[in-house]
Amino acid sequence: MKVKFVETLKNYGIILAFFIIFVALSIFSPVFLTVNNIINVIRQTSIYGIMAVGMTFVILTGGIDLSIGSVLGVSGAICAGMLKAGNPIPIVVLATLGVGTACGFASGMFITKARITPFVVTLGMMSIARGLTLIYTKGYPISGFSAAFRLIGGGYILGLPIPIIIFLVIVVIAYVVLTQTKLGRYTYAIGGNEETVRLSGINSNFYKTLVYVISGSMAGLSALILTSRLNSAEPVAGSGYEMDVIAAVVIGGASLNGGRGSVWGTFIGSLLIGVINNGMNLLGISPYFQQVVKGLIIIGAVWLDQLRARED
Amino acid sequence: MDDIVLSMKGISKSFPGVQALKSVDFELRRGEVHALVGENGAGKSTLMKILSGLYRADEGEIWLKGKQCTAHGIKAMIDAGVSVIYQELNLIRQLSVAENIFIGREPMLPGGFIDWRKMYSDVRVLLKPFNVNINPKTKVYMLSPAYQQVVEIAKALSLKSDILVMDEPTAPLTGNEVDKLFEIIRNLKKNGVSIIYISHRLEEIPQVADRVTILRDGEKILTKPLVELTTAEIIKHMVGRTLTEQYPKISIPIGEEVLRVEGLSKKGYCSNVSFNVHKGEIVGFTGLVGAGRTEIMQTIYGRMKKNAGKIYIDGKEVRIRSVRDAVRQGIGLIPEERKHQGLVLGLSVQDNATMTILDKESVLGFLKQKKLSALVRKMIETMNIKTPSAKQLVRYLSGGNQQKVILAKWFLHNCKVYIFDEPTRGIDVGAKVEIYKLMQNLAKEGAGVIMVSSELPEILNMSDRIEVVFGGSIVKEFRRDEVDSETVMEYALGLRERTGQQTPLRAGVES
Incomplete structure (x- = not known):
């Protein structure tokens, strides 16, 4: 019985935490529990929630992608530049996703072919992508796009903001991929024991590269939404996002050692981070102090993960 | 009697899917050496881990020197005078004595x-x-x-322990050192120290033990003074049956050649290795640890790049430059390092067993879930894999059942050649027999089987042909009926010259 209780807490503890924070904020902030604010929270969550879905694949293989914030930056900058040059929107969309995908592919190749650890490769990519963003934008924002493009981040379908719809679609697709496809099985298996996967005759390098491609393309997709929503591509856009994204995935129950985690968990983890961010803003907590809190959340989430690992 | 220093009563412990101990009683007298014996998985180490405070028993009591022990944890047990000397010594190598x-x-x-x-x-x-x-x-x-x-x-x-647990203390020792250890043990006894002695080397037990407790499948079978037991009786109680069926060799008609290796060389590991395997045949590879047996197999399997040599499957030369090539050609490796190379411990029986067939059993990347579950269910049944369900994590299975899951993985892939590397290491006697039977079923269905093993009885009893490896080369080939263990050992030790066309290679491997 006791085991069952611990098991339940392990699996649903995050929902409990979510619930407690939700109720507390509803009590302490009059604005929190309004339709406008809730929609606002989810819309903001969408941007890094999408990246968190990509990151889930990476973390499930036992890797990490620190570059996503910068990849979002460079994708957004190129998106803005191409729009300014008068390219049609479908081309711009494809190109933006392409930039993110290419960054992920490059990371994946370095990780699998040159056998450099994901931490180092993506830390390098983080710097490279940010540098390219600054070179491309010369350090200035690129702003002012057509109304049609601004719909991606600001439009509604059936009363729901488009970013939220995109986020939900991505979550569902990722769920299906992780539970119903070969890629999903291999993602978990590589994180559990890559050696065994390789010795079973599976091209593990291909699948490992693929998860970074997924992560990069999700950063590209988030870049589209953010650029459209802000009507501007900032040279420092996305900076520090990797913190929120990794925190969301780990809080969602994924193990940094790989092999354990779920999209469902990441979805809840993202919402939790979104609510915490929103709550701190509503309660007037200074942005400086917010950074401290987020650092503590990351450490706390990894600590929880260690406790879970010890049980195995 | 008041000289009982330790009494464990009705100890039970279960792990997910396994009952490791069932109401076990165990007592230890002052100045006594009490041998604890049983097969792998009988529950010896679980019982000792409970005594040392590493695990907490689900049920049962521990009494130390007449007082019930209520505190829990390693520190508490050390303070109570219990010390465990583990098989892998717990010393910090870079610090002084x-x-x-x-x-x-x-x-x-x-x-x-x-x-x-x-x-x-x-x-x-x-x-x-x-x-x-x-x-x-x-x-x-x-x-x-x-x-x-x-x-x-x-x-x-120095910790004032008067209860010592020695887990396989003689494993790393040479003959003289063992005698010395026994002398130390006798001295400790004289000073009133009680010792729980765990060893797989049954021949040692009469030399040191006063009493013997035998565990089997988590239950205590008996506790008796040593003088009332013979070694044969101990073995009988450990396995619970007589071992005539230990090597269930059946005769299988040998078919066509399925694998041929010619002149295989890998610099620093093996040189000029040639042999073949027929359908229905079990070819045993033996030799000392480090002789290059595993490396020969890893080279055939594409895990190490060969410098020279040709590999033929069904008479046709095949190019194997990676593990993927080998698997595609129908070679499956059941590795020695089961947990590190054969399984993903954190995944289920189903996910492990179907790993090799996801390509075949998916459409556009989507898995045929129903078909996969059905296949796995059939495997669990035919291979008698003991698991609560196909969703159970393989981490929680016993060594023998884990080995069966790896076997299922390759069986589903329908391999032509199965390479077993130390197939029964760390597996208890009952499961060993099952593994041998499964191995023979593979042969019977027309596969070729290679079995690499250090255990001579296994090699001699299960192989149709025996290849002896020394210094990275095959030095001698025997038919099953023409050899005894002494002769094989002489070749394995390099004491006899190789025969046949190839030139001798005595100074180990060419470099």
Whole structure:
């Protein structure tokens, strides 16, 4: 019985935490529990929630992608530049996703072919992508796009903001991929024991590269939404996002050692981070102090993960 | 009797899917050496882990020196006088003998400085009864395993332990050192120390033990004074059946050649290896550890790149440049390092067993879930894999059942050649027989089987042909009926020249 209780807490503890924070904020902030604010929270969550879905694949293989914030930056900058040059929107969309995908592919190749650890490769990519963003934008924002493009981040379908719809679609697709496809099985298996996967005759390098491609393309997709929503591509856009994204995935129950985690968990983890961010803003907590809190959340989430690992 | 220092009553412990101990009683008298024997998985180490405070029993009581023990944890048990000397010694190799013995409770001078002089003299006093020449300042890694063990025992005594658990203490020792250890044990006994002695080497037990407790499948079978038991009786109680069926060899008609290896070489590991395997045949590879058997297999399997040689499957030459090529050609490896190379411990039986067939059993990347579950269910049934369900994580299965899951993985892939590397290492006797039977079923269905093993009885009884490897080459091939274990050993040790066309290669591997 006791085991069952611990098991339940392990699996649903995050929902409990979510619930407690939700109720507390509803009590302490009059604005929190309004339709406008809730929609606002989810819309903001969408941007890094999408990246968190990509990151889930990476973390499930036992890797990490620190570059996503910068990849979002460079994708957004190129998106803005191409729009300014008068390219049609479908081309711009494809190109933006392409930039993110290419960054992920490059990371994946370095990780699998040159056998450099994901931490180092993506830390390098983080710097490279940010540098390219600054070179491309010369350090200035690129702003002012057509109304049609601004719909991606600001439009509604059936009363729901488009970013939220995109986020939900991505979550569902990722769920299906992780539970119903070969890629999903291999993602978990590589994180559990890559050696065994390789010795079973599976091209593990291909699948490992693929998860970074997924992560990069999700950063590209988030870049589209953010650029459209802000009507501007900032040279420092996305900076520090990797913190929120990794925190969301780990809080969602994924193990940094790989092999354990779920999209469902990441979805809840993202919402939790979104609510915490929103709550701190509503309660007037200074942005400086917010950074401290987020650092503590990351450490706390990894600590929880260690406790879970010890049980195995 | 009041000289009972330890009494464990009705101890039960279960792990997910396994009941490791079922209401086990165990007692230990003052100054007694009590041997604890049983097969792998019988529950010996679980019982000792409960005693040492590493695990907590689900049910049962522990009484130490007449008092019920309520505190829990490793520290509490050490304080109560229980010390465990583990198989893998728990010393810090880079620290000195004295530092290891007094770690965490170094004698101090005022101001937080260590009182080295007192520490060294205390260690000399501690080591004196052992009659060994060990300098307290020596770093532990410079000592032989036997001396390291002495240091462990001295550490336990310095903790005022009067109950010592020795887990396979003779495993790393040579003959003389074993005698020395037994002398130490006898001395400890005289001083009133009680010892729980765990060993797989049954021939040692009459030399040291006063009483014997036998565990099987988590239950206590008996506790008896040693003089009332013969070794044969001990074995009988350990396995619970007589072992005539230990090697269920059946005769299988040998078919066409399925694998041929010609002149295979890998610099530094093996050279000019040639052999073949037929359908229905089990070819045993034996030799000393480090002779290159595993490396030969890894080279065939594409895990190591070969420098020279040709590989034929069904008479056709195939190019194997990676593991993927080998698997595609129908070669499956059941590795020695099951947990590190054969399984993903955190995944289910189903996910492990179907790993090799996801390509075949998916459409556009989407898995045929129903088909996969059905296949796995059939495997669990036909291979008699003991698991609560296909969703159980393989981590929680016993060694024998884990091995069966790996087998299922390759069986589903429908391999032509199965390479078993030490197929029964760490697997208890009952499961061994099942693995042999499964191995023969594979042969019967027309596969070729290679079995690499250090266990000569297994090689001699299960193989149709035996290849002896020495210094990275095959030095001798025997048919099953023309050889005995002494002759095989002589070739494996390099004491006999190879026969046949190839030139001798005695100084190990060419480089």
